[in-house]
Amino acid sequence: MCGPPGLGWPCPGRDTVARVGVYLDSATAAPPHPVARQAFLAAAEDGWADPGRLYTPSRRARRLLDAARETAASVLGVRPDELHFTAGGADAVRRAVEGVRRSRDRRVVVHTAVEHSSVIKAAGDAAVSVPVSRTGVVDLSALGSAVNSPEVALAAVQSANHEVGTVQPVAAAAELCAAAGVPLLVDAAQSIGRVPLPGGWSLLAGSARKWGGPAGVGVLAVRKGTRWESPWDDGVPDVPAVVAAAASLRAVAEEARQESVRQAALVAEIRRAVAQTVPDVEVVGEPDERLPHIVTFSCLYVDGEVLLQALDRAGFAVSSGSACTSDTLRPSHVLAAMGVLTHGNVRVSLHGGVSAGDVREFLGVLPGLVAQARAEAGL
Amino acid sequence: MTHVIDALGKRCPLPVIMLAKTAAGRPPGTEIAVLADDPAAAVDIPAWCRMKGHTFVATEGDRHTVRL
Numbered sequence: 001m002c003g004p005p006g007l008g009w010p011c012p013g014r015d016t017v018a019r020v021g022v023y024l025d026s027a028t029a030a031p032p033h034p035v036a037r038q039a040f041l042a043a044a045e046d047g048w049a050d051p052g053r054l055y056t057p058s059r060r061a062r063r064l065l066d067a068a069r070e071t072a073a074s075v076l077g078v079r080p081d082e083l084h085f086t087a088g089g090a091d092a093v094r095r096a097v098e099g100v101r102r103s104r105d106r107r108v109v110v111h112t113a114v115e116h117s118s119v120i121k122a123a124g125d126a127a128v129s130v131p132v133s134r135t136g137v138v139d140l141s142a143l144g145s146a147v148n149s150p151e152v153a154l155a156a157v158q159s160a161n162h163e164v165g166t167v168q169p170v171a172a173a174a175e176l177c178a179a180a181g182v183p184l185l186v187d188a189a190q191s192i193g194r195v196p197l198p199g200g201w202s203l204l205a206g207s208a209r210k211w212g213g214p215a216g217v218g219v220l221a222v223r224k225g226t227r228w229e230s231p232w233d234d235g236v237p238d239v240p241a242v243v244a245a246a247a248s249l250r251a252v253a254e255e256a257r258q259e260s261v262r263q264a265a266l267v268a269e270i271r272r273a274v275a276q277t278v279p280d281v282e283v284v285g286e287p288d289e290r291l292p293h294i295v296t297f298s299c300l301y302v303d304g305e306v307l308l309q310a311l312d313r314a315g316f317a318v319s320s321g322s323a324c325t326s327d328t329l330r331p332s333h334v335l336a337a338m339g340v341l342t343h344g345n346v347r348v349s350l351h352g353g354v355s356a357g358d359v360r361e362f363l364g365v366l367p368g369l370v371a372q373a374r375a376e377a378g379l
Numbered sequence: 380m381t382h383v384i385d386a387l388g389k390r391c392p393l394p395v396i397m398l399a400k401t402a403a404g405r406p407p408g409t410e411i412a413v414l415a416d417d418p419a420a421a422v423d424i425p426a427w428c429r430m431k432g433h434t435f436v437a438t439e440g441d442r443h444t445v446r447l
Contacts (some may be wrong), residue, residue, distance in 0.1 A: 298426075
């Protein structure tokens with residue numbers, strides 16, 4: 001396939017296209033679900049007009065937008081009028097935080113130390129970080145005391161961690177927040193479309209690219225009765241992208257039960273095999289209460305980005321929370337909060353297109369690449 | 380006496396690699412202090428102790444002390 005027409009790109013050779021390899025970073029962005037592409041193309045034909053106008057092309061766009069909202073709301077278990085489409089996951093989080101701050105006229109956000117960086121950035125200086133265990137589970141008694149302060153606007157507890165896969169005790173956190181009269185924001189970006197969602201929240205945020213929809217579309221559900229106001233002008237929604245997001249959400253949700261069982265078995269196999277075949281390795285996160293698609297480990301004496309690039313050359317796309325050579329120089333705040341090894345870190349995240357054969361191939365090359373990286377470091 | 384490793388200005392995983400090389404072959408009870416200003420060292424040196432069965436003593440500023 002050539003690059004998009006109109007951008008003046010040369011047509012890449014077949015080799016370039018063929019060497020995509022095995023993509024193991026769905027926790028950053030899942031490959032687009034085929035339904036997303038079909039829905040986008042159909043809606044681009046029919047739904048390009050501003051859905052807020054009164055003429056016929058606009059009414060068509062409006063109908064598509066309403067249908068997308070109803071579809072996504074039904075998958076998420078919310079009412080259509082509780083659901084807002086946003087310009088991505090980070091935008092959903094920012095809107096949640098600022099909307100509650102304005103409405104409740106308080107600033108402080110209590111959040112777990114392992115929230116996604118978008119939550120930590122949105123919270124800013126007026127924030128209280130709640131510690132987690134070695135496996136990444138939030139300390140509920142610390143959360144309970146932190147939310148019992150009159151300055152607290154909002155608490156944020158993710159449904160499950162995006163770097164290590166640990167599932168958080170959201171139901172218990174929700175009870176603590178309800179007792180303190182503090183609304184709870186759940187960043188469910190890694191859970192939506194994969195596993196049943198927790199209850200008890202006031203606001204729920206997600207990101208379409210994590211479930212196989214387009215980038216640049218997020219969801220924010222705000223339960224009726226929550227003190228929240230839209231903090232900024234909503235702007236004009238990208239109707240074709242929103243339609244693609246909703247259609248792909250329904251498609252992945254229909255496959256979720258089967259896929260999560262299949263992926264959880266592969267994750268368990270990776271956890272077992274890595275611990276057995278790679279010396280001096282720490283497999284991190286909760287062993288059982290975890291997402292079906294994410295697995296993370298850290299290899300002693302290895303630069304994570306060197307390992308990431310070696311895996312890339314071998315045809316495997318993974319992510320790393322290590323910062324040895326990156327611009328930020330700060331290791332992952334998630335791994336640091338857990339107190340686990342931050343260097344030599346690799347996160348593998350699965351999706352419907354990853355086969356058992358792909359995983360075994362990965363497990364086959366990994367020990368040699370780790371040994372090579374250590375040999376280069378003189379060990 | 381405490382062995383001191385100067386890993387100031389060295390990025391992860393070098394401070395931990397230098398620590399492992401110094402620790403190799405030394406008897407239990409040996410104290411090693413790693414001077415490291417890489418932000419990862421404060422997490423990774425205690426993690427190294429836990430993984431290798433050594434004792435993490437303390438972090439004071441950029442000085443991270445372990446006991447074999």
